[in-house]
Amino acid sequence: MTHDYLADPRNETILIDVNGELFPRAKAKVSVFDSGFMLGDGVWEGLRVHKGKIPFLERHMDRLFEGAKTLDFANMPSRDEIIARLHACLEANGMEEGVHIRLMVTRGERSTPYQDPRVTITPPTIVIIPEYKTPVAHHEGVNLFTVHVRRGFPDVQDQKLNSHSKINCIMACIQAAKAGADEALMLDPHGFVATCNSTHFFIVRKGELWTSTGEYCLGGITRGVILELAAEEGITVREKSFSLTDVYGADEAFITGTFAGLTPVKSVDDRQIGEGARPVMERLITAYLARIDKECA
Known part of the structure; x- marks a missing residue:
């Protein structure tokens, strides 16, 4: 597979950010009424960490917010707030190198299983999952x-x-x-x-x-x-x-x-x-x- 990576036991104890609050991996959850779980109604970014920083972060944020605007998400946190959460999550985990982040933003929770966005009752759900992931090198191709x-x-x-x-x-x-x-x-x-x-x-x-x-x-x-x-x-x-x-x-x-x-x-x-x-x-x-x-x- 093109996304093969080396197993790392440190991932068992990572902290995951769910709506600004940190949870151990086993306790990080979203509602069954969440738009992303229920309907795939969300946008996401994959980010890498190098020397404690996230390369091309501004380009990723441009794409994320363009997607959120296209889907007409209401009450999105600011760009600076999401970036601050990313860095805070990395700092809480002591991560500086060899890390892949999945940043996910969904429309939020719905009051009932239905596709109409007007039944959404919360601000967007934002989840940050950082993991130690060293890609497996495919030297032969x-x-x-x-x-x-x-x-x-x-x-x-x-x-x-x-x-x-x-x-x-x-x-x-x-x-x-x-x-x-x-x-x-x-x-x-x-x-x-x-x-x-x-x-x-x-x-x-x-x-x-x-x-x-x-x-x-x-x-x-x-x-x-x-x-x-x-x-x-x-x-x-x-x-x-x-x-x-x-x-x-x-x-x-x-x-x-x-x-x-x-x-x-x-x-x-x-x-x-x-x-x-x-x-x-x-x-x-x-x-x-x-x-x-x-x-x-």
């Missing part, structure tokens, strides 16, 4: 499988919204797992490559870096950083429509995400990608790690 589940049009489910409603991605993940792959490669409604079920997808062809148009995938934070770094490195970047034929004939391929950064792709649909050399990805990994250090200086 991961294997992807192209699934039948598509990334759809925004009038059906806007892929820009990082919502709790991830059923399409879960269905894609199930199909890829049943095929023996690590992650699903998903196409857009026109049959072009869009993204993966939980990461973003890049290929390298003749020294150029290609990724999808971005019209049918989440506005990934790491994806955006990689595009910026590639331009700074003098690498030609193309956000464009491309097909599986382009993928199978690529010289390199890799996926990106907040959790593991950049991970090489070994094969797609049992077609080996390239000959094993990954010069473009290696340059970008070096630049990415340097950018994170700079962010957390």
Whole structure:
């Protein structure tokens, strides 16, 4: 799996923030009437901690609050308040390195099991789960499988919204797992490559870096950083429509995400990608790690 991590016994004693109050892991709970549990009515962010700081935090907050505004959440705490809770939770746990945070915001509790937001009776529910998670290194690369589940049009489910409603991605993940792959490669409604079920997808062809148009995938934070770094490195970047034929004939391929950064792709649909050399990805990994250090200086 692309999100494999090393088990860490310290996670058994972590403190989790639920609406500003800290609870031991076993006692951290939300109501069965919570909008997130009941209907998947929420937005979330995955964050990493490096040298006691959270890289690209402002970009993550921009995406979180844009999602909350899209879903028309009422009585949202301020941006500064949520950031203060994040840091307070890390401090209470004594966490400074090798930590992944899941920040979740739902509409709040409802008075009855019903989808209409007007039955919401509390402010948004906010949960912060920090865990020690060291990604398992996939040096040889991961294997992807192209699934039948598509990334759809925004009038059906806007892929820009990082919502709790991830059923399409879960269905894609199930199909890829049943095929023996690590992650699903998903196409857009026109049959072009869009993204993966939980990461973003890049290929390298003749020294150029290609990724999808971005019209049918989440506005990934790491994806955006990689595009910026590639331009700074003098690498030609193309956000464009491309097909599986382009993928199978690529010289390199890799996926990106907040959790593991950049991970090489070994094969797609049992077609080996390239000959094993990954010069473009290696340059970008070096630049990415340097950018994170700079962010957390």
